[in-house]
Amino acid sequence: MKNEMQEKKQNTGEDRKGFTLIELIAVLGILSVLMAVAVPSVLGYIKSARRMAAYTDAQITADAVQQYLDEQREEGKLTIGDLHKLMNLDLGDPGNELAEYMSAGKKGALLVSVDADVKTGQLEKLIYQDKWVKVRLTVEADGTRKVEEYE
Numbered sequence: 647m648k649n650e651m652q653e654k655k656q657n658t659g660e661d662r663k664g665f666t667l668i669e670l671i672a673v674l675g676i677l678s679v680l681m682a683v684a685v686p687s688v689l690g691y692i693k694s695a696r697r698m699a700a701y702t703d704a705q706i707t708a709d710a711v712q713q714y715l716d717e718q719r720e721e722g723k724l725t726i727g728d729l730h731k732l733m734n735l736d737l738g739d740p741g742n743e744l745a746e747y748m749s750a751g752k753k754g755a756l757l758v759s760v761d762a763d764v765k766t767g768q769l770e771k772l773i774y775q776d777k778w779v780k781v782r783l784t785v786e787a788d789g790t791r792k793v794e795e796y797e
Contacts, residue, residue, distance in 0.1 A: 696776075700774065703774060704781040704783045705791065706748065707737065707748070707755075707757055707774050710744045710748045711744065711747075713747045719766075724764055737751030737756065738751045738754055738755055744757070756775045758780070759772065780796045
């Protein structure tokens with residue numbers, strides 16, 4: 647009689663203490679499908695956030711460059727040499743040309759190039775680059791700014 651009870655217990659699985667291999671494989675399969683769907687979308691959000699941060703940093707940099715140009719022009723010192731000082735400027739360096747016009751530069755960010763009208767001191771275009779994105783900011787004649795990813 648005892649053997650008959652133990653045999654019935656084994657068949658019903660009442661004394662089972664873990665998951666079967668099939669159950670574990672099924673769970674891993676479901677998780678794999680969920681990850682395949684979720685990861686690309688999350689990576690897209692991260693890329694978009696980095697791009698928007700670069701756009702904002704380019705705007706801040708443009709403000710600092712314009713203040714620098716205004717000050718140099720008011721002092722009568724604005725030359726093409728001043729524009730060359732801004733080329734490939736490491737914005738993370740606390741001793742850079744724009745340090746007094748910006749609260750803090752982003753580590754690894756560069757002001758790649760600057761175009762400005764030396765006579766009027768008006769910024770026309772700059773290219774900003776950080777670790778992930780390169781951005782071109784163009785100032786229109788009416789003062790509006792256009793920011794776009796630059797490759």
